[in-house]
Amino acid sequence: MKITPDFFIYLSMVLFSIGLIGVLVRRNLIVIFMFIELMLNAVNLSFIAYSYKLGQVDGQIYVFFVMVLAAVEVAVGLGLIMLIYRNKKSLDVDEINIMKN
Amino acid sequence: MEILIYIFAILSVLFAINMLIQKKMINVALSLLGCMVSIAVLFIYLYATFVGMLQLIVYAGSVMVLFLIIITLLDPFGKIKYTFTSRLWTFFVSIIGLIFGLLLYVIYGSEKKVEAINSSHFSIKALSDRLFTIYLLPFEVISILILVGIIGSIYFGKKNLTDGDEDENNA
Numbered sequence: 001m002k003i004t005p006d007f008f009i010y011l012s013m014v015l016f017s018i019g020l021i022g023v024l025v026r027r028n029l030i031v032i033f034m035f036i037e038l039m040l041n042a043v044n045l046s047f048i049a050y051s052y053k054l055g056q057v058d059g060q061i062y063v064f065f066v067m068v069l070a071a072v073e074v075a076v077g078l079g080l081i082m083l084i085y086r087n088k089k090s091l092d093v094d095e096i097n098i099m100k101n
Numbered sequence: 102m103e104i105l106i107y108i109f110a111i112l113s114v115l116f117a118i119n120m121l122i123q124k125k126m127i128n129v130a131l132s133l134l135g136c137m138v139s140i141a142v143l144f145i146y147l148y149a150t151f152v153g154m155l156q157l158i159v160y161a162g163s164v165m166v167l168f169l170i171i172i173t174l175l176d177p178f179g180k181i182k183y184t185f186t187s188r189l190w191t192f193f194v195s196i197i198g199l200i201f202g203l204l205l206y207v208i209y210g211s212e213k214k215v216e217a218i219n220s221s222h223f224s225i226k227a228l229s230d231r232l233f234t235i236y237l238l239p240f241e242v243i244s245i246l247i248l249v250g251i252i253g254s255i256y257f258g259k260k261n262l263t264d265g266d267e268d269e270n271n272a
Binding site: 003007017024026031033038041052054057058069080082083 | 103106107110113114117118120121126129130133136137140143144146147148149151152155156159160163164167168171172174175190193194196197200201204205208213215216218219222223227228231232236239243246247249250251253254256257258
């Protein structure tokens with residue numbers, strides 16, 4: 001008896017919501033980045049679940065593209081975080097408000 | 102077999118909640134690693150063998166190594182303890198509850214019928230057949246994106262890149 005794909009869609013919904021809470025609530029830049037990765041993973045899970053539900057392989061190809069995108073995003077974003085830390089000596093998003101004034 | 106999948110599903114949610122409550126960055130990173138590995142198991146259960154292995158190699162391998170390198174570089178002794186936003190906590194949680202309810206409403210109202218599953222639909226051959234015919238253009242475009250990402254991260258990694266007037270002198 002296979003588990004229904006709806007179970008995985010609900011699971012991805014829960015993971016996405018946890019990731020969104022983390023992005024809004026935590027204040028460390030690197031941790032916010034990790035929660036964005038968690039949200040991307042949740043969306044990937046729902047792509048795979050729908051691909052299984054509809055019996056088509058296209059969802060898996062989209063997941064392939066999303067993974068490449070996430071890898072590029074992490075490479076560039078962590079370079080930016082290094083740069084911010086070198087200039088500001090802090091990772092707290094509340095102190096990185098150079099656009100404010 | 103199915104009980105194992107339920108265990109991994111519960112584990113992924115527990116790891117994600119653990120990410121929320123841990124204080125040190127390294128603990129958050131290792132929880133994220135556990136969550137990704139659990140999700141990779143679920144992928145393989147859903148006939149996405151190729152994508153599951155890619156998840157293990159790309160996410161649990163290279164992306165997590167990048168995160169760990171940055172953490173050990175910036176904060177080698179785990180000194181940076183950090184907190185949650187003190188204000189607006191209830192506001193954020195209620196907003197997310199609203200989004201959660203909306204997602205639940207949309208998903209619950211969606212089509213319930215499951216297509217007849219044939220595992221040959223999901224073979225590597227079927228996947229590469231579509232990837233290199235219909236999706237050939239996005240495939241090529243995303244390689245350009247990787248190139249742009251490499252150039253950008255090399256530029257950001259330059260030693261003498263600081264803010265303010267010095268930047269113009271270096272440029």
